[in-house]
Amino acid sequence: MPDGGPGANLRVAVWRGGSDGRYQSFEVPRRASQTVLDVVTYIQRELDPTLAYRFACRVGMCGSCAMTVNGKARWTCRTHVDKVAADGALEIRPLANLPVVRDLVADMREFFDKWARAKGQFVPKTTREQPFARIDPRSRQRREADAAIECIGCGVCYASCDVVAWNRDYLGPAALNRAWTLVNDPRDAAQRARLEAVATDAGCHACHTMMTCTELCPKNLSPTRSIAGLKRASLRLLLGGGAE
């Protein structure tokens, strides 16, 4: 049996403890179509029930199982072992750029607090008493929002962004991507306040366009493109074009 093929054992180093923790080694049987989340689940159910990790849907919808796998942030439920452990070894630790709660669990509070700071909430212009807004699906704004809307909030982009590591105030790719979907929502009433919140040196103007977020986004979104859109929108606001 070739090393790392079905039947062989995977050598898995798993982060244990808080930010001052260390790796613990496990041997996990290799199976066909095995995902990294399967490996972590095996360890917790069969080898060490004290292992802390987070998951929910197991099918790439909920965004809760992201971890750092062999140095890169990934959604573990949709990451096949074949793709990332060519030599039969896995090193799994919590997402970077976030505080560690314990073992593989990162504290996502600052990640989501930044969505709020980027004014990622929809603010309606009308009430339920008024008729539905009519949005042309072919309109430029609708297509821009569509391209960015499928974010599942997994934090892979945030954990992979060097600007987040250098500037702790930086709102990060996901929060700015969310703001961009709302900048393109003609039903929203908070356009000026939102652009003022994101067009700062901790917002869209801090992005260096390195595109790590776009490279690693498991949903194949391009936060880089969204952030570029925010830069242009902020310039329009500055030049008196107003928020759309």
Place this chain on the structure above:
Amino acid sequence: MIARRETLLWAVQRATAMVLAFCVLVHLATIIYAVRAGLSAGAILGRTQGSFLWGTFYGVFVIAVAIHAALGMRVIVAEWLRMKGAAAGLVVGAFGALLAAMGLRAVVAVVAA
């Protein structure tokens, strides 16, 4: 207001980048022409001295470099040295002024008749 200031600085950096892209191309073409034509230092100075066009071109080039590099340095000192606000403004302003002074001195040396 932060958003106005940051957006303005971003726009200025973009605008100076466009100026630089043009200036670098003209500068490279000039170098290649001067070398291939075998122009001596004296022949080059003969063309630049007293030339309003070359003086303006390289003057604009130097000013664009000073502004663009200073704005880039502003981000670097913020990220690497955690320096922001007035202190960063002072360091970055001094850096830009130094670049402008050195560059303009060279332009004067080449253009002054």
